[in-house]
Amino acid sequence: MMERCPDQLTIQALADGEDQDLQLLAHVRSCPHCSEQHRKLSALVTMADGLKSDAKLPTEFMRKLEKMLIPAPFPAALVAAPIFALILFSLLLLGPGYLEWWFSVGITRQVGLILDAFLDLLAFSRMVGPAWMITGLAALVAMELFILNMIRNVEGWHSV
Amino acid sequence: MVETHSDKIFRLALRYTGERAQAEDLAQETFLRAYKNLASYDRSKPAGPWLCTIAANLSRNWLRDNRELPFDFTEESFLPAESGPEELYLQKESETEVLQALEKLPLIYREVLLLWHVGELSYGEIAEALKLELSIVKNRLYRGRMMLKESLIGARGG
Numbered sequence: 423m424m425e426r427c428p429d430q431l432t433i434q435a436l437a438d439g440e441d442q443d444l445q446l447l448a449h450v451r452s453c454p455h456c457s458e459q460h461r462k463l464s465a466l467v468t469m470a471d472g473l474k475s476d477a478k479l480p481t482e483f484m485r486k487l488e489k490m491l492i493p494a495p496f497p498a499a500l501v502a503a504p505i506f507a508l509i510l511f512s513l514l515l516l517g518p519g520y521l522e523w524w525f526s527v528g529i530t531r532q533v534g535l536i537l538d539a540f541l542d543l544l545a546f547s548r549m550v551g552p553a554w555m556i557t558g559l560a561a562l563v564a565m566e567l568f569i570l571n572m573i574r575n576v577e578g579w580h581s582v
Numbered sequence: 583m584v585e586t587h588s589d590k591i592f593r594l595a596l597r598y599t600g601e602r603a604q605a606e607d608l609a610q611e612t613f614l615r616a617y618k619n620l621a622s623y624d625r626s627k628p629a630g631p632w633l634c635t636i637a638a639n640l641s642r643n644w645l646r647d648n649r650e651l652p653f654d655f656t657e658e659s660f661l662p663a664e665s666g667p668e669e670l671y672l673q674k675e676s677e678t679e680v681l682q683a684l685e686k687l688p689l690i691y692r693e694v695l696l697l698w699h700v701g702e703l704s705y706g707e708i709a710e711a712l713k714l715e716l717s718i719v720k721n722r723l724y725r726g727r728m729m730l731k732e733s734l735i736g737a738r739g740g
Contacts, residue, residue, distance in 0.1 A: 431720045438698075438723075440705050466727040469734070472680035473699045475593040477602075479609060483592075487584060487610055491617050 427456050430463070437463040505540065508563045539565075583629050584613055590630065591637045594700045598641035599648075600681070608644060612637040634701040635711035638693060645689065683733035691726030698723055 428446060435441035436450060437460055450456040539562055591612050596605035615636050616623070623632055684692055697703045697711060709719045 431717075431724055434720065434724050435705070438705075466731060469680075470695055470699050470727050470730055472676055473597060473684060473695060475596060475677075475700065477593055477596055477605075478589050479592045479606065483588065483606065483609070484584065487613055490610070490614060 427453060430459065433459050434463050436460060437467050505559055505562065508559075509566060583616075583633075587630055587633050588613070590701065591633055594634060594637050594696060595641050597681075597684070597696050597700050598638070599644060600685075604644065608637060608640050611640055615640070630701075631703050631707040631711060634697060634703055634707075638697060638701070638711060642689070642693070679734060679737060680730070683730050683737060686733045687726060687729050691722050691729060694719055694722040695726045695730065 428449070432441065432446065433450060433456060436443075436446060450460050588609060592605055592609040595608035595612070596602060599605050599608065612633060616633055623629070684695070687695070693712060694708055697708045698705075703711065705716055705719050705723075708714070708723075709716045712719070714722075
């Protein structure tokens with residue numbers, strides 16, 4: 423049994439459900455003074471519960487928030503078109519007849535890697551902004567030019 | 583996270599500001615801030631108190647910048663949507679009274695009351711949100727409720 427009556431704040435914690443000490447609860451139930459305090463404090467809690475509200479957000483809130491949180495995916499076609507245009511342009515730039523040679527030897531392992539990177543970049547573009555997309559694109563084109571040059575140097579242009 | 587907590591955050595902001603449109607903006611800002619600061623969120627803890635803390639900070643800033651604005655007690659948004667006319671009248675009476683009484687309380691007591699009764703935070707969570715000692719939270723909650731009661735009695739001429 424508790425020897426002394428608990429203070430107001432302890433009884434309040436009991437009324438709020440914050441303190442669930444069984445010994446305290448037993449005392450409050452059996453002590454007329456504490457029981458009265460508990461009743462008064464519970465009434466205060468009920469009164470302050472009048473601050474609660476049933477107000478709900480409008481249904482379009484979620485839609486508006488989603489729009490702000492999730493950036494619109496960068497259109498894949500808009501990315502793909504300049505990439506292919508740049509690849510085509512760089513192939514033609516390397517010399518006449520090079521494009522034919524490219525198709526004649528088939529897709530090399532390096533080109534496969536570029537295509538993989540390109541597809542990864544497209545998937546990644548759903549999460550990042552256009553600036554990252556363009557940076558990735560520039561890196562791919564640079565890589566592609568480097569590999570094309572390397573292939574040309576190894577194979578020799580005149581062997582086409 | 584948004585679907586679970588959005589209404590509660592909105593209600594908290596509504597009680598702080600007394601303006602539906604402003605409360606909507608604050609709720610939106612709360613989730614945008616939360617999204618930007620997801621890295622700092624401890625996922626082992628419930629999200630509700632974290633979001634309530636952000637909402638309370640934003641609401642406090644809003645009050646600081648707009649404290650000259652009177653509280654709009656007639657705001658229809660305080661009322662639940664699915665109530666009958668009589669029920670609506672009674673709710674409006676009591677709710678308006680409680681809100682008017684709340685408005686008279688110093689912010690330090692009002693905040694603790696709102697975080698407990700509207701935000702449904704525990705003593706410990708309120709202490710963490712407001713960076714206060716637990717004993718101070720208990721004290722402010724007790725005094726806030728007493729002041730609210732006295733203010734209500736005063737308003738009713740009791």
